[in-house]
Amino acid sequence: MEGLTKLIGNISPMELDFECTDLSIWKEALSSYKSRIQSLNKPNLISLDEFYTHDLPSLLRQRNPNPFITTAELSRLMQWKLTRGKLRPRLLNFVSSLDDSSVQSVSQKAFLSLPDISKAISQLTVLKGVGPATASAVLAAYAPETAPFMSDELQRLFVKTILVICGKTTEQI
Structure with missing residues (x-):
């Protein structure tokens, strides 16, 4: 949750208005993304974020009509995800050891399943x-x-928000 708090500032779950229709507020939040990422001061995060937000989407689109992700790309995506949030090195080890042909085949099926x-x-x-x-x-x-x-952090934030709305604690679920 600490990473998300740094990313969105000191906003409580109840202050996040996901139904906000004021486009200027969403544009302002989006425009502060890079500075928020930089403020996390995590090694390699800026280059990993560049890979995730620019390089990887371009690589995937170049592979149309049968896009896939490679093990190396999935490993880099996992590094990005873990650097942003909670570090869990075993996940990176699992992903890095995956067979490349399996990753490509599974990911291709997944991409072709969209929009489901x-x-x-x-x-x-x-x-x-x-x-x-x-x-x-x-x-x-x-x-x-x-x-x-x-993200894991956003999922936890949603659960906490729902619990607050329902008047429950994590011990009650």
């Missing part, structure tokens, strides 16, 4: 070390207009 996000995520999560958050990052790199990236 649930099906695409289910296909990607058969890869060891790839959970729903990583799967969503893979899909978002290829089709951001269809598949949003749901």
Whole structure:
């Protein structure tokens, strides 16, 4: 949660208005993304973020009509994800040791399953070390207009927000 707090500032879950229709507020938030990433002061994060936001989407689109991701690209995506949030080196080890032909085949099926996000995520999560958050990052790199990236931190934030709305604590669920 610390990474997300640094990324969005000191905004409580209840202050995040995802139903906000004021485009200028969303543009302002988006325009501060790079400075927020830089403020995290994490080694390699800026170059990893450049890879995820620019290089990887371009590589994936170049492979149309049958896009796929390679093990090396998936490993770099995992480095990006873990550098932004909670470091879990075992996940990177799992992903880095995956057979490249399996990663390419599984990811190609997942990309071709879009816009069925649930099906695409289910296909990607058969890869060891790839959970729903990583799967969503893979899909978002290829089709951001269809598949949003749901980081682990954002998922926890949503759960906490729902608990606050329902008047419950984590111990009650």
